[in-house]
Structure formats: structure tokens, C-alpha cells
Amino acid sequence: MKEFYKKQQGLIKRLTNETFKFDERIKEGWFSAVYFLKTKKIVEEHLADNVVTMQFFQKSDAVLCGSDEAIALLHTFAENPENLEIHALQDGDKIKPYEAVLTVKGPYQDFGFLEGIIDGILGRRTSVATNVYDVVKAGRTNGDQKPIIFMGDRDDHYTQQSGDGYAAYIGGSTAQATHAMNEWWGKKGIGTMPHALVQMFKGDIVAATRAYQETFPEDELIALVDYNNDVVADSLKVARYFGEELKGVRVDTSGQMVDKYFFRNQHIMGSFDPRGVNPQLIFALRHALDEEGFQHVKIVVSGGFTQEKIEKFESLHVPVDMYGVGSNLLRVNIGFTGDNVELNGEGEAKQGRKLNPNPRLEKVEYPNG
16 A cells, blocks of 8 residues: 555655654644643653653544654654654554554653644544545456545635645545645646636637637647536537547536436436436437547546435445545544553553554654655
């Protein structure tokens, strides 16, 4: 897993402190729970010679992401980070419930206040990576992998884009929608046209696509064809005009809309939900394009796609060439826990927790690199 995705961009070495734009207030404890800050002060005054081992885990089958970021956080904001003993798995590793993914050994007062921040990093990044991995897996049929575009720019705060884009990359997405999403792994965002472009050409899909081509002649020409809620008719319009130059059409019909195609063909209604991007609409679109000799035009779909919806499309062999997925990939549904499990070399943990040795953990040298 990690070898496949990280070797693509030469990322077998861990990402370093230079990658992450941390808020300097982390050092002051601004983002740490107050009880961690109080514990830090108590330990400094009463137990300064303590050495603890902190262990991080979660409770699902998942794809780990955020380990490089957590290590860089420790190396940037822990006190005396060169003296910490850190062992960690790699971003992209598949992990099991309760498996230790990161351990940190050292004086509690040097790093303990970072526990909650590390939990949050690992939880969010692993959630996104796992969500994307599951969607990518859903789009794989008979060895044929459908590309997955991560389109989550509008579904969360913009400051999350770089980390979420990297997590999506670790999970296996093909491309991301913004430059920020690609920042940590050295690529640029991709995209064609939004509904706003078609709107400014008063719904004239041919005029909008022609303007796009004239402005970005090096791009693959992909037209957005659902603005007028007439996907088949508008796809044929642009295909007839551009011919071989048109590489694809994107369908993004709202889940509350019924495409005009079905009103022209009411005899097929009654046995399925005609709203949004549905299998019958895509079958009809593919048939119409092929019938006029446009077999080369690919079909991209977006809008409300989840792992379950992609699995349904693939099980029905719906002729989709690429999926665009957004908000459903950003659900934070995996939570990490950091526990102190050793004190001065001896087992000491709250009831129900103990050191869980993991031979897969790799020692991390300081400085991180």
C-alpha cells in the first residue's frame, strides 16, 4: 500500500518539518487541552525525572495517514525533541483495530501536552485516507481502476486542503481539485469548468466550451453538460461541434432534479428513481454518444457519490470512466487515542490499557528526514 502510493512521487522518506506550516502558538499550548497544560506544570514541579511511553491507536481497519505530520509536530514543538524515542508506522500502511501506530518515549513534560493535537492529526488524516481508499476500491472492477478525483474544496475550511489532499493521495485518489490539495506531494490541481462559466454564456454549452478551449488549448477538453438539465442533448451538441477534440463530458445533475431526457421518454419511467445522476441516464448518454460515432468521449460523473453509490454503479456496469467525489470523503469517522502505558520502564496504565508491542513500528531518527 504505502510503497505503491509513496513511490509514485518519491515519498518513501517521511515528510519533514519543512512540509507543514504549523501555527507557532502550538508551542505556547494554545491548541492543547488545558488539563494537559496543568499536568505539564505539575510534573515539572513534582516528577521532573519521570519517563513515560505514550502509545497511539484506533479501533478500525483503516489506512494510516498523519504519522509524518505527527512526528514533524513532535520534532518542532516538543521540548528536547532530540531525546525523544519515537517509533511509527508509515503513511499508507493498512492498520488493524487497537494496533499501535506511534509510540513516544521521554519525559512527560517535554511532549505530553501535544497528545490531543496528535490524536486530531491522526484521526482526520486517517479518516480521509480510509474514506478515499474505500471509494477507490469501489471503483475497481475486474482489475480496471476508474480514476477518482478528490473535489472536497467546498466541503470544509480552506486551511484543511493541503492535509486532506495529501490524505486523499495516500488513499489512492487520482487527482485533486486545488493546488493546495497537491502541495505536500508536489503536483498541481486539475479541473475544467464550473456551472458559473456556462451561466455567463447564458446556458450555451457550445459557446462556453469553445471559450474554454480557446483560453486553455493545452487542456483535455471536458464539457460540463447538466446546466440545462438536458444531459443527452447538450452532450450531443458539444460532441457534434468539437468532434475528436472533445475528450469527455461531466454530468453533475442535482439529486433533486429529473433530467429532461426522461420527460421525452416517459415510457421507461416507473421502475427506478430518475433523480440526479442515475444509471439509466448514463446508459442513455453512452448509447446516444456511441450511436453518433462519439465512442471516444468519456463520461465523468460527480455529485453525491459515495462508496455505496459507486459500488452500485460498478455492479450494474454503468459506463462511467471517472468519478468525482467530495464531501463524502471528509467524514471524520476514525478517532485515535493516546495512552501513557509505561512509567520509568515499567508497565503502568489505566485499567484496560497496556503496552501493545508492534514489530511493524519503525524507529524514527532525529532530525526527521
